[in-house]
Amino acid sequence: MQPAYQLIKAERELAGRITQLLAQTVVLDVEPLIAPWKSSQRMLDEGIASMLRRVGMLPEVRVLCFATNSAREPSVAPHLPGKQVIYLASARKPLNVEPYLTLPRPGVVIGDQVVTDGLLARRIGYTFLHLRPALRDMPVGPLLLRGGGELLMPLLFAQRKSARA
Ligand SMILES: [Mg+2]
Numbered sequence: 001m002q003p004a005y006q007l008i009k010a011e012r013e014l015a016g017r018i019t020q021l022l023a024q025t026v027v028l029d030v031e032p033l034i035a036p037w038k039s040s041q042r043m044l045d046e047g048i049a050s051m052l053r054r055v056g057m058l059p060e061v062r063v064l065c066f067a068t069n070s071a072r073e074p075s076v077a078p079h080l081p082g083k084q085v086i087y088l089a090s091a092r093k094p095l096n097v098e099p100y101l102t103l104p105r106p107g108v109v110i111g112d113q114v115v116t117d118g119l120l121a122r123r124i125g126y127t128f129l130h131l132r133p134a135l136r137d138m139p140v141g142p143l144l145l146r147g148g149g150e151l152l153m154p155l156l157f158a159q160r161k162s163a164r165a
Contacts, residue, residue, distance in 0.1 A: 002106050004122065005157040008131045014110065018058055021127055024104040026061055027120070029093075029111030030068035033131060037139050041075060048078050048087075056080045063103050067091040069116060094119035100126075113142065114149030114156065122156055 002021060008014060011033070018026055031037045034047035048066065055064055065086040066078070073089045088099055093116040100107070100120075107126040111117025112133055121128035138146065 002125075002127050005118070005128050005130065008110070008129050011131065014129070014131075015054060015058060017129055018055065018061065018108060021106060021108055022060055023106055023108045023127070024060060025063040025065065025100070025107035025126070026055055027065045027067055027100065027107065027109040027126065028055075029109070029113070029117050029131075030066055030072065031070065031142070032112065032133050032137065033110060034066065035072075036137070037142065044072060045074050045076075048074050052078060052080050052085065056083055063107075065100070065103065067093060067099075067120075069093055093117060094123055097123050100124045113145055114152055115145060116149075118149065118153075118156060128157070 006017060008017065028034065028051060030044070030047075034051055035044040052064065055061055061083065063084045063086065064080070065088065067088040069091055071090050074087060078085045078087055086099070091099070097120065101124070105125070107124070108129050109117050109121035109124075109126050110129040110131060112131050114130070118128045118130065
């Protein structure tokens with residue numbers, strides 16, 4: 001069985017974890033994994049291109065799905081030969097699960113927020129790869145959300161975590 005939760009301490013660990021979990025679908029939160037909050041259009045475009053290169057080279061990955069609750073969109077729809085690439089703006093994580101239901105499994109959701117990314121992962125049965133950015137880099141909105149979200153951690157993930165131990 002796939003683990004429900006794994007903490008990622010550095011972005012360079014991502015490819016290894018995705019491979020280990022044999023993930024066919026990788027759902028990627030956008031901020032701050034792809035581009036920092038309130039960064040430029042160019043940073044978003046370059047962040048997407050860079051992530052497509054890094055995760056796109058993993059042979060087992062069939063679908064890359066960028067999903068952000070913000071309205072930000074790349075200047076061109078991202079694509080990669082041989083892979084299905086999806087970009088969801090205003091994704092309404094964790095409420096809207098419909099876009100993921102037909103994607104190949106197993107899957108992972110990679111993101112920084114327990115209440116959006118973590119809960120989405122839990123709802124669709126994917127592993128939550130929790131990437132925790134440095135506190136000093138976080139604007140106050142996401143920071144508050146993180147504080148609240150991490151209070152929920154035992155509730156959301158403790159059971160399956162202890163089952164694994
Ligand atoms: Mg985020």
